[in-house]
Amino acid sequence: MRTSTDGALWFAEFLARKIGRLNATTGQTTEYPLPVSLQGPSVLRVEEGPYLYFTAQEGNGIGRIEKATGDIDVFTYPIPLSLPTEDTQDKDGNVWFSTISQNSLQYLTPSTGKFTTIPLPGNVLDLVPPFVNIAINYGPGNAIWFAELTTNQVGRYQIG
Numbered sequence: 001m002r003t004s005t006d007g008a009l010w011f012a013e014f015l016a017r018k019i020g021r022l023n024a025t026t027g028q029t030t031e032y033p034l035p036v037s038l039q040g041p042s043v044l045r046v047e048e049g050p051y052l053y054f055t056a057q058e059g060n061g062i063g064r065i066e067k068a069t070g071d072i073d074v075f076t077y078p079i080p081l082s083l084p085t086e087d088t089q090d091k092d093g094n095v096w097f098s099t100i101s102q103n104s105l106q107y108l109t110p111s112t113g114k115f116t117t118i119p120l121p122g123n124v125l126d127l128v129p130p131f132v133n134i135a136i137n138y139g140p141g142n143a144i145w146f147a148e149l150t151t152n153q154v155g156r157y158q159i160g
Helices: none
Strands: 008-013 018-023 029-033 041-048 051-056 061-066 072-076 084-089 095-099 104-109 114-119 133-138 143-148 153-158
Touching: 008 041, 018 041, 051 084, 061 084, 084 133, 095 133
Parallel strands: 041 084
Antiparallel strands: 008 018, 018 029, 041 051, 051 061, 061 072, 084 095, 095 104, 104 114, 133 143, 143 153
């Protein structure tokens, strides 16, 4: 769930395949169905101007919803079955996300729609999926912090 600058509570409905908006003042809920190609929204966390960004595990990508209109854009990550889990945003507006099946960090540059993938180092045991990068956060510092469930590690990637 995310409290947005528009004063609403926004949430992802994984099984219903919708993004929901709760008006905290009136209690009214509005639901926005996702396109068929973008299924299972999991984390709605990043806000950039008029948009809220979310990960879509089954849809293998990042989605965004325009707060004012409910219009949804889809950005499909080009590596199949990556299963995006969480997202965060850096100071330049890039949307970073973790995945279950990739031993990498990845981010979307919303202005271009381009994805960038950064392989993570690892030993032989670390190279067998699933990697289950379950958490990702920007900062402190100009860095991305992430957690890997299967290797029981926390990592830091310095940006720039």
